[in-house]
Amino acid sequence: MMKMSRRNLLRGCSAAAMTLAVDPSLAVAQTVLPDAFIEQLIARMSLEEKAGQLSIYSDPLRFEGAQINPKTAEQSAKQLHASILKGELTGLFNGVGASSARDLQKLAVEQSPHKIPLIFAGDIIHGMKTIFPIPVGEAASFNPTLAERTARAAAMEASAKGLHWTFAPMVDVARDERWGRVSEGAGEDPYLGAQMARARVKGFQGRNLRDEDTVLACPKHFAAYGGVEGGRDYNTVDIPDTTLRATFLPPFEAAFRQGALTTMSSFNDIAGVPATGNAYLLTDILRGEWGFKGLVVSDYTSEEEMILHGYAADGPDAVVKALSAGCDISMQSGLYYKHIPDLVRQGRLPLRVVDEAVRRVLRVKQAIGLFDNPYRSMDPKREASDIRRPETVALAREAARKSIVLLKNEQDLLPLKKSASVALIGPAIHDKADLPGPWAVFPDVERHVTFAEGFRSALGAQGRLFTARGADYEARLPGGVEQALAAAQSAEVIVLVVGESSEMSGEAQSRTDIGVPAPQLELAEALAKLAKPMVVLLRHGRALALTGAVRDAPAIMATWFLGSETGNAVADLVFGDFAPEARLPVSFPQVSGQEPYFYDHRNTGRPQLTDDKAYKSRYREVTNEALYPFGHGLSYSKVRYSATAVSEAGPSPALRAKGSVRVSAQVENLGARPCVEVAQLYIRQLTASVTQPVRQLKGFQRLSLAPGETRRVEFTIDAEMLAFPHPDHRTYAEPSAILAVIGPSAASGEPVKLAF
Numbered sequence: 065m066m067k068m069s070r071r072n073l074l075r076g077c078s079a080a081a082m083t084l085a086v087d088p089s090l091a092v093a094q095t096v097l098p099d100a101f102i103e104q105l106i107a108r109m110s111l112e113e114k115a116g117q118l119s120i121y122s123d124p125l126r127f128e129g130a131q132i133n134p135k136t137a138e139q140s141a142k143q144l145h146a147s148i149l150k151g152e153l154t155g156l157f158n159g160v161g162a163s164s165a166r167d168l169q170k171l172a173v174e175q176s177p178h179k180i181p182l183i184f185a186g187d188i189i190h191g192m193k194t195i196f197p198i199p200v201g202e203a204a205s206f207n208p209t210l211a212e213r214t215a216r217a218a219a220m221e222a223s224a225k226g227l228h229w230t231f232a233p234m235v236d237v238a239r240d241e242r243w244g245r246v247s248e249g250a251g252e253d254p255y256l257g258a259q260m261a262r263a264r265v266k267g268f269q270g271r272n273l274r275d276e277d278t279v280l281a282c283p284k285h286f287a288a289y290g291g292v293e294g295g296r297d298y299n300t301v302d303i304p305d306t307t308l309r310a311t312f313l314p315p316f317e318a319a320f321r322q323g324a325l326t327t328m329s330s331f332n333d334i335a336g337v338p339a340t341g342n343a344y345l346l347t348d349i350l351r352g353e354w355g356f357k358g359l360v361v362s363d364y365t366s367e368e369e370m371i372l373h374g375y376a377a378d379g380p381d382a383v384v385k386a387l388s389a390g391c392d393i394s395m396q397s398g399l400y401y402k403h404i405p406d407l408v409r410q411g412r413l414p415l416r417v418v419d420e421a422v423r424r425v426l427r428v429k430q431a432i433g434l435f436d437n438p439y440r441s442m443d444p445k446r447e448a449s450d451i452r453r454p455e456t457v458a459l460a461r462e463a464a465r466k467s468i469v470l471l472k473n474e475q476d477l478l479p480l481k482k483s484a485s486v487a488l489i490g491p492a493i494h495d496k497a498d499l500p501g502p503w504a505v506f507p508d509v510e511r512h513v514t515f516a517e518g519f520r521s522a523l524g525a526q527g528r529l530f531t532a533r534g535a536d537y538e539a540r541l542p543g544g545v546e547q548a549l550a551a552a553q554s555a556e557v558i559v560l561v562v563g564e565s566s567e568m569s570g571e572a573q574s575r576t577d578i579g580v581p582a583p584q585l586e587l588a589e590a591l592a593k594l595a596k597p598m599v600v601l602l603r604h605g606r607a608l609a610l611t612g613a614v615r616d617a618p619a620i621m622a623t624w625f626l627g628s629e630t631g632n633a634v635a636d637l638v639f640g641d642f643a644p645e646a647r648l649p650v651s652f653p654q655v656s657g658q659e660p661y662f663y664d665h666r667n668t669g670r671p672q673l674t675d676d677k678a679y680k681s682r683y684r685e686v687t688n689e690a691l692y693p694f695g696h697g698l699s700y701s702k703v704r705y706s707a708t709a710v711s712e713a714g715p716s717p718a719l720r721a722k723g724s725v726r727v728s729a730q731v732e733n734l735g736a737r738p739c740v741e742v743a744q745l746y747i748r749q750l751t752a753s754v755t756q757p758v759r760q761l762k763g764f765q766r767l768s769l770a771p772g773e774t775r776r777v778e779f780t781i782d783a784e785m786l787a788f789p790h791p792d793h794r795t796y797a798e799p800s801a802i803l804a805v806i807g808p809s810a811a812s813g814e815p816v817k818l819a820f
């Protein structure tokens with residue numbers, strides 16, 4: 065048989081390189097060399113090998129973490145080795161270890177018929193060993209540069225552990241806080257979601273995908289998973305195409321334009337067609353409209369689940385439907401491997417469909433340099449040196465600090481003095497295992513810094529710390545409240561850490577009541593009766609509906625799940641070494657029953673605009689406002705915004721004639737401390753052929769303001785910003801009057817009217 069060396073082949077090929085990225089102007093242009101090599105491979109592969117290239121499984125041998133998926137029949141070591149030797153496996157996920165990855169790769173590239181390298185994937189959602197804040201928390205930083213840096217650091221650790229591909233970022237816009245997977249994404253807003261998606265892809269993929277410290281990004285779950293009805297996981301999504309495009313697709317498009325080469329189809333259906341078998345999504349939009357040249361992997365058994373959806377009759381039917389729709393790799397079910405060869409032989413599945421999927425997979429492997437360097441990212445030396453580097457741990461602390469949102473701070477209760485005597489109370493205060501949150505598969509738990517440890521090292525020599533758990537996350541602790549009261553009585557100030565445990569959010573953790581669990585509320589009520597100053601630190605994977613003593617506490621911080629450096633980061637803010645600068649990426653409703661709640665809703669014909677409640681779109685029990693709106697967050701200073709103004713003089717500028725208009729506001733730091741302010745631009749299109757939301761975030765800028773400093777913040781509004789999806793699937797702007805407003809949240813600021 066002719067020996068085909070990759071380099072020889074390339075020598076014979078034209079120099080014309082081909083670009084996989086959609087937008088050639090991108091910094092991360094993923095260059096793919098001519099693919100005669102791949103065509104020759106495909107021509108020589110058996111149907112079984114092709115089916116194997118389209119099948120990935122969770123690694124049964126090298127998994128170090130907790131059970132994160134439903135159990136399925138697993139292969140033994142013997143079976144796994146046999147399928148690698150036959151060249152009938154594309155790769156594995158969620159196994160780790162550079163040396164063991166090398167051993168498996170050696171089998172593939174030395175002994176399998178066509179020596180096609182394996183690809184190793186993993187759910188590296190917000191850190192590998194060093195854990196950063198959960199993504200919704202990090203989105204609160206409103207700081208894409210930070211998200212890029214943490215993704216870069218996560219890629220360093222993941223690639224040191226033998227991984228090539230992360231199943232992240234999760235870019236699902238989450239419209240209902242009852243949904244547990246809010247924790248994994250960037251919150252409720254498509255614009256913020258797109259900024260974070262782009263930053264995370266950039267961070268994971270680095271400058272060049274062939275670099276050994278990069279990982280392939282996999283924006284997921286394509287698409288509209290965050291629109292599940294009732295916030296119930298895996299549920300139906302029933303939305304019009306205009307909503308799909310306006311709300312759920314922008315972060316995906318941004319991620320692909322940034323050069324992401326893979327995506328994962330979601331579990332949900334959309335208007336009756338499961339995403340994994342949805343040709344409109346996976347082919348027409350993804351490949352047709354956006355020019356995506358990468359691969360689609362199913363979510364865990366999602367092609368098989370099309371049977372229970374009622375979309376596929378049986379396994380073979382599911383394979384035909386998923387593969388023909390554009391889903392290239394089957395994750396975990398084994399259905400592709402089992403049925404593709406016979407389906408092709410029986411003429412039920414065209415060979416060209418299979419070949420095209422194989423081509424996409426091989427080209428992605430080629431794009432990351434696996435054919436030239438199959439042992440890339442499998443260096444045991446890096447595995448020892450690149451995990452928990454001091455700068456990575458420092459970044460985890462910085463990111464955690466910058467993700468904490470100060471919701472309320474009456475009479476400047478925070479920051480506390482380091483000489484204070486503090487009672488630190490709550491179920492999580494000593495719990496290392498709970499710090500990473502719901503989606504850290506491989507955390508180095510023993511090295512996590514608890515709340516109590518962070519407070520102890522922050523408090524000065526004269527400061528004192530009393531601790532008590534007080535309650536369990538979802539149950540009373542015998543004597544817990546009494547111990548907490550005793551600790552609180554000895555202290556000047558109470559810091560109460562309450563909210564969800566990490567188990568309460570994440571996949572399959574939908575809730576009907578998004579409040580703090582009852583035993584913790586009881587604890588809060590008992591402590592509030594002491595009438596001592598009380599700071600509440602919330603822990604949560606979603607927005608919470610706050611009640612009673614928790615809601616009424618004079619100071620409240622949203623701390624999400626902050627990862628490895630939780631205790632240090634929280635103490636940094638509580639004791640004033642750093643000031644809070646994050647903003648809410650999700651609205652905190654007043655009560656759970658307001659969900660789905662998002663700030664960028666439409667107006668209705670009967671909005672409640674005044675105190676007149678008759679025949680208005682409202683609830684009997686609460687107003688329509690959020691308790692804490694999207695974009696809200698305080699610092700340790702006070703800031704004032706002027707009304708929004710058009711930067712150039714002249715009445716009601718016609719945006720269309722000029723192409724763009726600049727609007728601005730003055731932002732003044734009224735306090736005695738420096739602060740970082742996140743100035744947010746929202747617009748509203750007053751009349752349109754498809755009615756538009758009451759506000760839409762279109763830009764934000766972070767401003768560092770010295771005490772007393774005033775700065776003018778300016779944004780440009782142009783036609784592209786005003787474009788919206790129409791029922792004919794096209795996106796363009798229409799003439800209308802527009803309100804533009806620059807403010808500190810989605811519920812504040814004085815708008816200016818423009819004409820377009």
Ligand code: BGC
Binds near residue numbers: 187231284363364571
């Ligand atoms: C999740 C994905 C994840 C996959 C593999 C699924 O249950 O929905 O987000 O990447 O499992 O672990």
